Amino acid sequence: MSTYRYTMPPEWAAHKATWLSWPHKLESWPGKFEPVPFVFAEIAAWLSTSEEVHINVLDDEMARNARELIGADPHAEAVMDRIFFHCIPTNDAWCRDHGPNYVFLQEDERMEKVIVNWEYNAWGGKYEPYDDDNAVPERVGSLQHLQVVSTGMVLEGGAIDVNGKGLLLTTEACLLNPNRNPAMSRHEIEGELLKYLGARKVIWLGDGIAGDDTDGHVDDMSRFVDEITVVTAVEDDPEDENYLPLKENYERLTQCSDLEGRPLQIIRLPMPEPVYFDGERLPASYANFYIANSLVLVPTYRSSRDRIALDLLQGCFPYRKVVGIDCSDLIWGLGAIHCITHEEPLRTY
Numbered sequence: 110m111s112t113y114r115y116t117m118p119p120e121w122a123a124h125k126a127t128w129l130s131w132p133h134k135l136e137s138w139p140g141k142f143e144p145v146p147f148v149f150a151e152i153a154a155w156l157s158t159s160e161e162v163h164i165n166v167l168d169d170e171m172a173r174n175a176r177e178l179i180g181a182d183p184h185a186e187a188v189m190d191r192i193f194f195h196c197i198p199t200n201d202a203w204c205r206d207h208g209p210n211y212v213f214l215q216e217d218e219r220m221e222k223v224i225v226n227w228e229y230n231a232w233g234g235k236y237e238p239y240d241d242d243n244a245v246p247e248r249v250g251s252l253q254h255l256q257v258v259s260t261g262m263v264l265e266g267g268a269i270d271v272n273g274k275g276l277l278l279t280t281e282a283c284l285l286n287p288n289r290n291p292a293m294s295r296h297e298i299e300g301e302l303l304k305y306l307g308a309r310k311v312i313w314l315g316d317g318i319a320g321d322d323t324d325g326h327v328d329d330m331s332r333f334v335d336e337i338t339v340v341t342a343v344e345d346d347p348e349d350e351n352y353l354p355l356k357e358n359y360e361r362l363t364q365c366s367d368l369e370g371r372p373l374q375i376i377r378l379p380m381p382e383p384v385y386f387d388g389e390r391l392p393a394s395y396a397n398f399y400i401a402n403s404l405v406l407v408p409t410y411r412s413s414r415d416r417i418a419l420d421l422l423q424g425c426f427p428y429r430k431v432v433g434i435d436c437s438d439l440i441w442g443l444g445a446i447h448c449i450t451h452e453e454p455l456r457t458y
Contacts, residue, residue: 114215115225115258116307118454119273119333120400121426126161126453127401128209129153130245131175132202133167137442141386144438149202150178152406152446154187155432159401163453165197165204165245172196197248198241203444205328206232206265207242208451209249212306214256222456223256224249225305227264232323233288262301263289267326267448269302272333275309275368277302282316282325289324312365316354318342318380320392320443328447329394330358334425337367338374342396350390351380378421381412386441393436397445398422400452405429408436408445 132149135142156162157179166172172194179187199207209224226246231239250257270278283289284298293301299311317325331341341359344351365373384393395418398407405426409415415433423431436445 114307115212115223115305116215117210117212117271117273119271119336120452121335122273123455124160124402124452125455126163127156127399128163128165128204128249128451128453129449130165130197130199130202130204130208131167131171132442133171133199134201137201138438141438141441145442146175146178147182148434148436148439149449150175150182151184152434152449153179153192154182154185155404155406155434156401156450157188157191158185159403160191162192164192164194165199166194167198168196195249195252197245197252199245200231200239200242201236202442203242203267203448204245204451205267205444205448206323207239207245208266209246209453210266210451211453213454214258221256222454223258226250226257226259227262228260229265230263230289232265233286235322258305260301260305262293262298264301265323265326266451267323267328267444269306270327270332271306271308272336272367274336275307276312276333277306277308277310278312278314278327278331278333278339280314280317280325280327280330283323283327286324309368312362314358314361316357318355318392318394319350319383320390322392322443328397329392330355330396331362332396332398334376334422337371338376338425340376340378340396340422340425342380342394343377344380349380349383355380376421376425379414379417381410381414381418384410384412384437384440391440392443393440394445395422397447399446399450400426400429403429405431406446406450407431407433408440409433410440411435411437
């Protein structure tokens with residue numbers, strides 16, 4: 110009898126590429142779309158110095174415009190022959206949530222890279238249409254001639270984080286929200302995470318941060334930086350609305366252990382000063398960083414705490430260059446760097 114096992118590598122495992130979906134939906138950054146493609150171009154340029162960059166676009170014209178912006182970016186010298194464009198239509202630009210979730214499937218002695226195709230419903234049906242976004246994993250799988258394994262369960266990439274050694278971080282606020290999988294119990298949801306992502310233990314946090322329209326994605330709060338270490342956002346101002354939920358999540362993490370019973374190492378990551386636009390509190394967080402092969406791209410917000418966060422994360426990744434990316438404009442779309450990127454691991458892991 111054949112035995113199957115899925116394993117999702119941690120983000121710091123070697124990448125073949127990073128995937129992006131080029132921005133085009135004006136309503137995602139109402140009244141402030143113009144600077145957004147330049148931020149994407151800066152991120153793509155930096156990533157191309159580390160690994161391949163694959164970008165979903167609507168058509169050839171969008172690809173030409175994007176290529177021109179990336180090549181002209183003043184912040185990083187883009188490696189243009191590492192950048193590839195694919196005419197895969199999208200409704201929006203949040204590739205972390207609609208992009209391909211690559212895992213390795215072991216069947217007996219064979220190990221192959223496959224795509225787990227979770228359902229995507231735009232964070233509980235908040236933004237329609239989302240049919241093209243939901244189809245991205247299958248279209249990428251067809252492009253790459255990879256097996257696509259469909260689960261039928263709604264799950265966004267920003268809702269989970271793994272350490273590659275059996276631990277998975279998520280939040281009750283998101284995964285147990287009835288706008289995702291109302292017919293599934295907590296136990297059933299855990300079962301799917303364990304089955305398809307190679308997790309053996311799910312660590313549940315509570316509520317998300319203010320301004321987050323995803324109902325509490327974990328990638329705005331707590332992230333593995335190695336197999337036993339989690340950086341977690343904290344707010345030191347008791348009057349701030351993030352103070353109590355982040356305090357509770359920190360306290361939960363201090364009670365957690367790995368599969369061998371070792372306590373997790375918890376590092377406190379400061380929150381930036383509150384960021385507002387048009388009177389709306391935005392989900393600005395340094396935890397929304399992205400780990401590439403040779404880089405860690407960290408969102409900054411023109412805050413006095415930017416340098417503290419960059420230095421702290423540089424200490425977590427001594428063999429990668431930590432680069433701050435000004436996300437003061439990008440965050441108006443209610444997401445930052447991790448929200449727009451999705452890693453593709455190498456075939457061997």
